[in-house]
Amino acid sequence: MPKPKVILIIEDDESIGTVLLEKFKKEEFHVEFAQDGFAGLELALNTHPDIILLDILMPKMSGLATLRSLRKDSWGSQVPVIILSNVSSEKEEVIKSVAKDKPSYYMVKSDVTLDQIVGKVKELMVV
Amino acid sequence: MHLYLNSKKSLELKYFKLAVENASDQIVITNSEGVVIYANKSIKRVTGYSQKEVVGTKAGRLWGGLMPKSYYSKMWKTIKVDKKVFKGQVKNKKKNGVIYTAEIHITPVLEESGEIMFFVSLERDITKIIELNDAKEEFITLASHQLRTPLSAINWYTEMLVNGDVGILSNKQFIYLKEIQKCNTKMVGLVNTLINVSKLEMDTFVVSKSEVNLEEIIKDIILELTPVINKKRISIIPKYVGNIRKIFSDPKVLDIVIENLITNAIKYSKYRGQVNILIKIVKDKLFIVVKDKGIGILQKDKDKIFTKMFRATNAKNQDAEGTGLGLYTVKSVLKKVGGEIKFTSVSNEGATFYVAIPIK
Numbered sequence: 001m002p003k004p005k006v007i008l009i010i011e012d013d014e015s016i017g018t019v020l021l022e023k024f025k026k027e028e029f030h031v032e033f034a035q036d037g038f039a040g041l042e043l044a045l046n047t048h049p050d051i052i053l054l055d056i057l058m059p060k061m062s063g064l065a066t067l068r069s070l071r072k073d074s075w076g077s078q079v080p081v082i083i084l085s086n087v088s089s090e091k092e093e094v095i096k097s098v099a100k101d102k103p104s105y106y107m108v109k110s111d112v113t114l115d116q117i118v119g120k121v122k123e124l125m126v127v
Numbered sequence: 128m129h130l131y132l133n134s135k136k137s138l139e140l141k142y143f144k145l146a147v148e149n150a151s152d153q154i155v156i157t158n159s160e161g162v163v164i165y166a167n168k169s170i171k172r173v174t175g176y177s178q179k180e181v182v183g184t185k186a187g188r189l190w191g192g193l194m195p196k197s198y199y200s201k202m203w204k205t206i207k208v209d210k211k212v213f214k215g216q217v218k219n220k221k222k223n224g225v226i227y228t229a230e231i232h233i234t235p236v237l238e239e240s241g242e243i244m245f246f247v248s249l250e251r252d253i254t255k256i257i258e259l260n261d262a263k264e265e266f267i268t269l270a271s272h273q274l275r276t277p278l279s280a281i282n283w284y285t286e287m288l289v290n291g292d293v294g295i296l297s298n299k300q301f302i303y304l305k306e307i308q309k310c311n312t313k314m315v316g317l318v319n320t321l322i323n324v325s326k327l328e329m330d331t332f333v334v335s336k337s338e339v340n341l342e343e344i345i346k347d348i349i350l351e352l353t354p355v356i357n358k359k360r361i362s363i364i365p366k367y368v369g370n371i372r373k374i375f376s377d378p379k380v381l382d383i384v385i386e387n388l389i390t391n392a393i394k395y396s397k398y399r400g401q402v403n404i405l406i407k408i409v410k411d412k413l414f415i416v417v418k419d420k421g422i423g424i425l426q427k428d429k430d431k432i433f434t435k436m437f438r439a440t441n442a443k444n445q446d447a448e449g450t451g452l453g454l455y456t457v458k459s460v461l462k463k464v465g466g467e468i469k470f471t472s473v474s475n476e477g478a479t480f481y482v483a484i485p486i487k
Contacts, residue, residue: 015280019287026292057272086275087268109279110315114286 005125008032008049010040010066011084012058016109020053023114024121037061041069048075051121056085056095064098071101080124084109084117153229153250157186159207159243173229173252175222186248193218193226206235206246216253227254263329271322278318281311313448320452323383324435327459334463339378341371341406341413348386352393360399363389369408376413376486380460384468387453388417388480394446395421395478411487420477424470433458433468441474 007029011017017033024031032047034040038061044052052070056063063083070076080103083095099106105120147154153173156165166181174181174190181189191199194217205213213233220226233248285308287293289301296304326332349356349363356363374381385404392402396419405416424432428439436451443449461468465485472478 013276013280016276016283019280019283023283023287023292026287086272086279108275110275110282110318114283115290 004028004030005051006030006032006047006049007121008034008040008044008047008052010034010037010044010052010058010063011055012036013055016055019114020117023118027118037063037066041066044070044076044079045073049079051124052079052081053117053121054081054083056083056087064095067098067104078103081105082107082117082120082124086110153248153252155181155186155248155250157246157248159245161186161203161246164245173221173227173250174219175225186246187219190219190221191217193220202233206233207243210235210237210241210243227252228257229253260331264331267322267325267329267331270325271318274318275315278311278315282308282315285311317450320450320456323456323460324452327456327463332460332463334377334380336375336377339374339376339381341374341381342367343372344378344382345385345404345406348382348389352389355393359393359396361393361396361402362400363393363402363404365404365406367406369406371406371408371413374408374413374486376484377464380464380466380484383460384457384466384482384484385415385417387457388415388482391453392417392419392421392478394449395419395423395442397421408486411485413484413486415482415484416479418477418479423474423476423478424472425474429472432470 007024009017009020009024009031011020011033012035017035021031021033032043032049034043035058037058040052040054041061054063054067058066061069063085067081067083070079070081083099083104083106085095085106086109087095095106098104103124105124107117107120148167150167151169153169154165154167155163155170157163163181163184163186166178168178170181171177176189198215198217202213202215205211212235213231215231217229217231218226219229229250230253231248231250233246235246236244238244285304288296289304289308323332345365349365355361389402389404393400396402400420403416403418405414405418407414407416422441422445424439425441428437428441431437432439433454435455437455438449438451458468461482461484466483468480468482470478470480
């Protein structure tokens with residue numbers, strides 16, 4: 001049996017975090033989970049997941065700061081990251097510009113279904 | 128030059144002097160080398176330096192100097208070489224060390240020969256205005272985040288239930304959950320519209336152009352609308368002329384405009400209706416035409432359909448829940464990019480909307 005893919009979810013909202021966790025478990029991923037950017041960064045650098053789902057507005061360390069630190073690491077510069085956020089307005093521009101540096105992608109939570117997120121994750125895993 | 132002034136003239140001059148002296152903006156007059164000849168009372172309030180302290184010094188020596196060198200050289204070139212008005216925003220420092228942002232207008236006043244007689248500089252402290260704008264921006268960011276997060280959670284839990292991820296549902300449970308999902312999607316749409324309208328009203332909607340794949344945007348919009356399209360058996364007929372996969376424009380604007388026009392066309396179509404979408408590029412302009420054969424727009428409503436919160440009489444009968452914000456938002460965002468919108472319609476036969484957007 002192939003080893004399950006590891007996904008790291010960094011999300012401070014409990015309801016959102018739980019449903020993502022459940023969905024990806026159901027999709028037979030091994031799920032790592034952190035509730036703020038600081039813990040998420042540490043977990044990422046220690047466990048080297050295959051992909052990261054990253055929220056933006058979080059306590060301790062924002063998603064963008066987390067991503068910047070992550071990209072300074074040699075492993076971290078290569079790992080695919082999907083920024084999942086509900087932030088709007090001009091910050092959205094900032095996030096989109098960050099997401100242009102592949103392998104980062106950007107999805108607005110309220111505009112996508114769980115299936116679409118899973119689809120995107122799987123698409124990135126194949127590559 | 129007259130050696131004396133009559134009393135009427137001298138009174139006029141006195142008024143001028145008092146007006147300048149007491150104006151709420153900082154007014155500084157310098158010689159052609161930038162040395163201060165006169166500063167009005169506001170200099171003290173804005174910079175913290177007294178009128179006495181600044182006269183005889185080079186303008187800005189005491190309170191300026193925080194901008195990069197290139198900024199000042201551009202400023203000097205404008206007023207001294209080009210002899211034109213310079214307008215800008217500068218960071219300055221008060222006597223007590225506090226940094227503030229000023230809006231400045233410097234005008235060279237010329238002799239008849241074209242030589243510079245003196246410069247007049249008007250400055251206004253706009254720190255508070257900038258702070259207010261940042262606060263508005265922050266408010267919209269937080270509001271959109273706080274409103275959309277619980278909606279996303281509702282969406283996703285419902286999705287898992289509907290998909291049977293946590294067990295098989297009874298028929299009725301399934302139908303009820305579908306109903307929850309539908310309402311929630313509506314709520315997301317409403318929140319997005321309200322955010323856009325607030326951005327427009329608070330003037331924090333910023334246009335940022337990039338290379339856009341318009342075909343992709345339209346595909347996504349149609350995909351999102353598939354449930355309604357199928358339910359009403361609408362046939363959507365898109366036609367593209369020119370390379371619409373590489374357009375230089377603001378994707379947000381295109382998305383808002385096209386989504387609203389297509390949504391309306393579907394909403395006000397009759398059962399088994401037809402919606403035509405034409406996207407055409409001619410020179411530096413993008414043309415969008417959306418045509419339906421629906422209920423149309425009544426003559427008496429024609430001049431009001433872009434008004435905020437206005438809903439046409441026949442539109443209300445067809446769909447009771449519209450917000451009256453769609454076309455208002457469309458018209459407002461188009462204004463931001465120099466675009467235009469017009470329409471033709473015959474009541475009960477349909478409506479066609481024409482949009483033109485400059486894309487260079």
